[in-house]
Amino acid sequence: xxxxxxxxxxxxxxxxxxxxxxxxxxxxxxxxxxxxxxxxxxxxxxxxxxxxxxxxxxxxxxxxxxxxxxxxxxxxxxxxxxxxxxxxxxxxxxxxxxxxxxxxxxxxxxxxxxxxxxxxxxxxxxxxxxxxxxxxxxxxxxxxxxxxxxxxxxxxxxxxxxxxxxxxxxxxxxxxxxxxxxxxxxxxxxxxxxxxxxxxxxxxxxxxxxxxxxxxxxxxxxxxxxxxxxxxxxxxxxxxxxxxxxxxxxxxxxxxxxxxxxxxxxxxxxxxxxxxxxxxxxxxxxxxxxxxxxxxxxxxxxxxxxxxxxxxxxxxxxxxxxxxxxxxxxxxxxxxxxxxxxxxxxxxxxxxxxxxxxxxxxxxxxxxxxxxxxxxxxxxxxxxxxxxxxxxxxxxxxxxxxxxxxxxxxxxxxxxxxxxxxxxxxxxxxxxxxxx
Numbered sequence: 393x394x395x396x397x398x399x400x401x402x403x404x405x406x407x408x409x410x411x412x413x414x415x416x417x418x419x420x421x422x423x424x425x426x427x428x429x430x431x432x433x434x435x436x437x438x439x440x441x442x443x444x445x446x447x448x449x450x451x452x453x454x455x456x457x458x459x460x461x462x463x464x465x466x467x468x469x470x471x472x473x474x475x476x477x478x479x480x481x482x483x484x485x486x487x488x489x490x491x492x493x494x495x496x497x498x499x500x501x502x503x504x505x506x507x508x509x510x511x512x513x514x515x516x517x518x519x520x521x522x523x524x525x526x527x528x529x530x531x532x533x534x535x536x537x538x539x540x541x542x543x544x545x546x547x548x549x550x551x552x553x554x555x556x557x558x559x560x561x562x563x564x565x566x567x568x569x570x571x572x573x574x575x576x577x578x579x580x581x582x583x584x585x586x587x588x589x590x591x592x593x594x595x596x597x598x599x600x601x602x603x604x605x606x607x608x609x610x611x612x613x614x615x616x617x618x619x620x621x622x623x624x625x626x627x628x629x630x631x632x633x634x635x636x637x638x639x640x641x642x643x644x645x646x647x648x649x650x651x652x653x654x655x656x657x658x659x660x661x662x663x664x665x666x667x668x669x670x671x672x673x674x675x676x677x678x679x680x681x682x683x684x685x686x687x688x689x690x691x692x693x694x695x696x697x698x699x700x701x702x703x704x705x706x707x708x709x710x711x712x713x714x715x716x717x718x719x720x721x722x723x724x725x726x727x728x729x730x731x732x733x734x735x736x737x738x739x740x741x742x743x744x745x746x747x748x749x750x751x752x753x754x755x756x757x758x759x760x761x762x763x764x765x766x767x768x769x770x771x772x773x774x775x776x777x778x779x780x781x782x783x784x785x786x787x788x789x790x791x792x793x794x795x796x797x798x799x800x801x802x803x804x805x806x807x808x809x810x811x812x813x814x815x816x817x818x819x820x821x822x823x824x825x826x827x828x
Contacts, residue, residue, distance in 0.1 A: 480697030505692050510690060528815040558594070
């Protein structure tokens with residue numbers, strides 16, 4: 393077998409492979425012999441059909457099958473021989489494909505980039521440190537009370553924080569649009585549940601009043617068919633209810649599954665949940681800084697095949713999340729290319745760090761992570777047992793732990809500064825990362 397390899401770009405390879413005619417004929421004859429043992433031809437007993445008849449009837453299909461298998465086998469042999477690591481399937485173009493002649497074909501494909509992750513010492517990481525103060529806990533209790541607000545009828549005009557019951561019809565270009573009409577909908581004014589201007593437009597309305605709201609859907613609206621379009625809503629208010637915050641009593645605590653311990657027991661449980669949230673937030677922000685730093689220090693060309701696969705995954709996710717009658721392939725690829733490039737590059741970098749430092753999932757950390765997730769449930773032991781009975785879920789946790797170990801490895805070499813911040817600052821969502 394003859395092989396030549398040409399580098400047509402940083403990652404693309406053009407490999408020409410020649411397969412001797414003798415090897416082809418050997419494979420064709422092997423298939424014809426197998427066919428002869430089971431072929432049913434009128435006038436002949438099974439297994440007694442002359443090879444000349446078998447060749448006349450089945451040689452073309454046997455040759456096509458042999459050539460297909462040989463291309464697959466010889467391509468694999470060639471990439472192993474030349475120590476290439478293909479990213480995706482090759483595009484195969486036959487050059488000589490004639491009976492009695494050597495097979496010659498060209499396989500064009502991309503390879504994974506070869507690199508060593510570097511720049512650890514140049515990374516500057518702020519590792520946040522925070523505690524759950526009593527004031528933070530008090531604020532959280534107020535948030536929980538507001539989330540469980542009760543409403544009672546009010547004989548006055550609607551105000552912010554009131555709950556109004558409404559009937560409405562929405563139109564775009566004079567036509568009622570799907571999902572734009574409802575009756576008996578309860579809406580808290582100021583909750584920002586509806587598009588901008590909708591809730592503000594109902595402040596001051598009274599029961600029985602009809603209002604017409606001329607609004608515009610945001611450009612980034614989740615339903616892509618409505619995004620950026622002008623709309624008219626005809627809204628009728630049928631009920632106005634004023635808010636009342638619940639008392640911190642046993643009835644309120646029971647809503648959260650706390651039956652014993654009174655106020656102190658409830659505060660202790662809420663604090664525990666806040667501390668769990670704080671740990672996760674700090675860990676996430678450190679991880680984001682590490683990943684951003686690794687991307688900056690290790691710019692990569694990413695294989696187009698991997699990029700295309702990731703774009704398609706993001707398309708599917710967008711349709712599942714935002715809905716509408718749009719098929720994934722109808723969404724422009726450029727909407728997702730930067731995010732896809734970042735994700736593919738990070739995947740390659742993380743995999744290389746794992747390889748460079750010979751990392752394996754720490755099973756003790758895996759169990760610790762599962763136990764922490766399970767602690768949020770009423771019967772944590774059953775949750776832990778469920779994870780260890782489900783290989784797919786367990787392997788997902790192992791992947792997360794391995795990624796954490798990558799972060800820890802980088803932190804050991806990076807320039808890390810501990811930064812004291814408030815609880816609110818620590819748990820505040822981080823800004824979206826910049827594209828690679």
